[in-house]
Amino acid sequence: MSDPAPAPRPALGRIAALLLSGCLVAQPMALAAQQPLSASDWLSGSVRGPQRESSAWRPGDGSRRPDPKGQPSRRAVAESGAVGPVQVTRLDQTNPDHTGTQSAGRAGLPADLWQGSDPSALAAQVLSTPARLPAMQNLMRRILTAQLTPPKWTPDQATDQGDGAVTGGSGNIAGQLFLARVDRLLDMGALQPAQTLLAAAGPGEPEIFRRMFDIALLEGDESRACAIMDSTPGIAPSFTARIFCLAQTGDWAAAAVSLHGAEALGLIDERRAILLTHFLDDAFVDGAEILEPADPMTPIEFRIHEAIGQPLPTTPLPVAFAQSDLRLNSGFKARVEAAERLVRAGALSHQQLRAIYAEQRPAASGGVWERAGVMRTLEAALVSGDLRQALPRAFDEFRRADMADLLAGMVAQDLPDSEDPDTARITALLQAWQGMRPLPDAVEPIEKLPPPDAPATAKGEALLSAMSDIDAALEGDLARAARGVAQMRALGLTQDADLAAAQIALLSELAGEAG
Numbered sequence: 001m002s003d004p005a006p007a008p009r010p011a012l013g014r015i016a017a018l019l020l021s022g023c024l025v026a027q028p029m030a031l032a033a034q035q036p037l038s039a040s041d042w043l044s045g046s047v048r049g050p051q052r053e054s055s056a057w058r059p060g061d062g063s064r065r066p067d068p069k070g071q072p073s074r075r076a077v078a079e080s081g082a083v084g085p086v087q088v089t090r091l092d093q094t095n096p097d098h099t100g101t102q103s104a105g106r107a108g109l110p111a112d113l114w115q116g117s118d119p120s121a122l123a124a125q126v127l128s129t130p131a132r133l134p135a136m137q138n139l140m141r142r143i144l145t146a147q148l149t150p151p152k153w154t155p156d157q158a159t160d161q162g163d164g165a166v167t168g169g170s171g172n173i174a175g176q177l178f179l180a181r182v183d184r185l186l187d188m189g190a191l192q193p194a195q196t197l198l199a200a201a202g203p204g205e206p207e208i209f210r211r212m213f214d215i216a217l218l219e220g221d222e223s224r225a226c227a228i229m230d231s232t233p234g235i236a237p238s239f240t241a242r243i244f245c246l247a248q249t250g251d252w253a254a255a256a257v258s259l260h261g262a263e264a265l266g267l268i269d270e271r272r273a274i275l276l277t278h279f280l281d282d283a284f285v286d287g288a289e290i291l292e293p294a295d296p297m298t299p300i301e302f303r304i305h306e307a308i309g310q311p312l313p314t315t316p317l318p319v320a321f322a323q324s325d326l327r328l329n330s331g332f333k334a335r336v337e338a339a340e341r342l343v344r345a346g347a348l349s350h351q352q353l354r355a356i357y358a359e360q361r362p363a364a365s366g367g368v369w370e371r372a373g374v375m376r377t378l379e380a381a382l383v384s385g386d387l388r389q390a391l392p393r394a395f396d397e398f399r400r401a402d403m404a405d406l407l408a409g410m411v412a413q414d415l416p417d418s419e420d421p422d423t424a425r426i427t428a429l430l431q432a433w434q435g436m437r438p439l440p441d442a443v444e445p446i447e448k449l450p451p452p453d454a455p456a457t458a459k460g461e462a463l464l465s466a467m468s469d470i471d472a473a474l475e476g477d478l479a480r481a482a483r484g485v486a487q488m489r490a491l492g493l494t495q496d497a498d499l500a501a502a503q504i505a506l507l508s509e510l511a512g513e514a515g
Contacts, residue, residue: 042296042318043186043214096178096201096208100147101193107146108493114151114177116457122151123180127187129464130471134405135435135499137188137346139467143460144181145193151177179207189319189347191215203228209235217299218320220327222248239268240300243276255280275301278308285309297321314338319345332360336368343406350409370397378411387427388420395426404510405503408433433506435499445505446473447482451490463491473504 097119104111114122131140178201185194195215203209209232216225226245229237237245239262246255259276262268268276275291278284291310294301297317302324305312314321315337324330325338326348339356342348358379362369374394381390398407408430415427428440439445455462469484481504488497 042298042320043183043210095150096175096205097150098147099178099197099201101145101196101200102142102147104146104148107142108495109142109146109148110459110492111149113143113146113148113460113463115149115459117151117461119151119174119177122460123177125461125464126177126180126184129467131188131346131467132471132474133500133503134346134409135496135503136467136470139493139496140184140188141190141193141346143463144185145197148460150174175205175207182211186211186215186320187318189322189342189345191218191320191323191347203232204234206235209237213237213241214299217303218323220303220324222303240272240276243280244300244304247280252280272301275304275308279304315341319347323347332363332372333368335359336372340368340371340403340406343409344403350406353406354410367401371401371403374398375410382411382414385416387415387418387423391415391423391426395430399510402511404430405433408510412436429506429509432502433510435495435502439502439505443505443509446478446485446501448501449482449486451486454490454492459491462487463493466491470500470504473507478504 097114104113126144129140131137178197182194182197185191185197195212198208198212198215201208203212209228212228213225216222216228222244226248229235229241229245239258243255243258243262246252246258259268259273259280263273271292271294278287278289278291291305291308293305293312297312299321302312302317302321314325319341322338322341325334326342330338335356336353339348339353343350343353354375357372357375361376362373365373374390374397378387378390378394381387394407395404398404412427412430412434413436415430418424418427425440428437429443431437432439432443466484466487469480469487471481472484473481485497485501485504488500
């Protein structure tokens with residue numbers, strides 16, 4: 001873990017025996033089944049607590065019940081006449097759908113992109129629209145982070161939409177599009193843009209808080225995650241989150257009492273209780289029992305597995321978990337593999353991957369080691385100016401791994417003109433993929449259809465549909481992709497359409513096995 005270890009933990013059983021009897025009062029309750037609110041299943045339940053948890057109380061805060069006479073407890077009485085801290089509410093942020101981290105103009109999008117669309121349908125479309133071409137990944141990130149005029153909604157529009165709401169009660173859908181945008185960024189593994197977007201809206205709402213907490217955990221910053229929980233009044237984290245943060249701050253006694261109390265009241269399931277017991281009780285430190293990972297895995301359980309000495313590989317997990325392997329305490333191979341995966345998802349820049357490749361010499365051969373090796377050779381060749389051997393070798397190696405587009409993103413802008421035919425051909429392909437030059441004569445462009453009439457409203461739906469059509473090129477449906485490119489041109493996104501068309505035409509040249 002990236003943070004200093006908390007104070008040594010005492011045995012859980014001893015703490016429970018001493019404290020449980022005097023500190024907890026059982027309250028029978030039938031808990032309603034909880035459905036995940038997040039579009040990303042791996043975020044489900046990692047912070048959200050039972051529905052009855054509606055206060056900001058934390059274990060160790062003491063009782064906040066009124067006294068038997070119905071009067072407020074002494075804790076509610078001011079201790080002095082001093083002026084307390086002033087709380088500020090931003091009146092312009094009542095609908096988080098308006099939140100963005102860049103203007104529409106900077107994103108190259110019309111400000112009225114969302115106008116004329118149903119918010120619920122639009123949110124679903126944002127989550128389901130594929131974006132596998134790098135040109136479309138870049139466009140998708142701009143769509144998700146742009147500050148656009150939110151679609152109009154009324155409370156009676158969303159009578160049955162409760163779980164998607166951020167503000168305005170369980171019936172409103174204000175904020176549903178905002179959450180869909182954040183979750184789409186998380187599905188891409190783009191934690192920093194998602195965190196910036198959430199911070200712009202403020203952590204005061206439960207669904208925003210949950211995501212900020214989980215992002216901090218995925219980035220390996222447990223202290224920040226717990227600080228977010230402690231500094232967010234009115235938000236009720238789950239017992240797992242409470243127990244985890246109590247232990248992080250060294251309050252093992254309160255963590256143990258909370259765990260046993262939650263078990264006694266049926267507020268925590270058996271599997272998670274076992275995991276937390278291993279986390280809190282030092283009697284399990286030298287044990288040989290390997291705990292079965294949850295499915296789906298959540299960020300907080302992922303961190304607990306790491307804390308108990310049973311770290312989990314990130315490869316089978318959603319791509320956002322790969323961000324954990326970018327930490328400097330991860331091995332070189334894990335860092336490279338995570339960076340490659342994140343770049344392919346559009347969550348990490350090509351230059352960050354290039355820097356990681358250069359961190360050290362390969363320790364073996366084959367696979368990721370081979371790509372790291374050819375990159376070191378290519379970097380030296382770029383300095384010397386002689387690319388005749390290094391560039392074809394690097395191109396073949398990356399193409400063999402179906403990663404020639406990563407190579408293009410890393411070095412295309414640094415490739416000089418060459419008189420060597422093979423080197424010149426590869427340079428032309430890589431630079432055309434990046435939109436730096438026209439397609440080579442030997443590459444056949446996709447059919448250029450006349451643009452249809454641009455829609456006067458619901459432009460966002462039309463754009464997302466066009467992106468889905470363009471993505472069909474990766475399945476071989478070039479006719480549908482050509483229609484998507486034409487629709488994008490009709491919407492005024494000519495540069496994005498041109499780059500998408502070029503990358504579609506180059507797919508056969510860059511993808512697959514090297515010849």
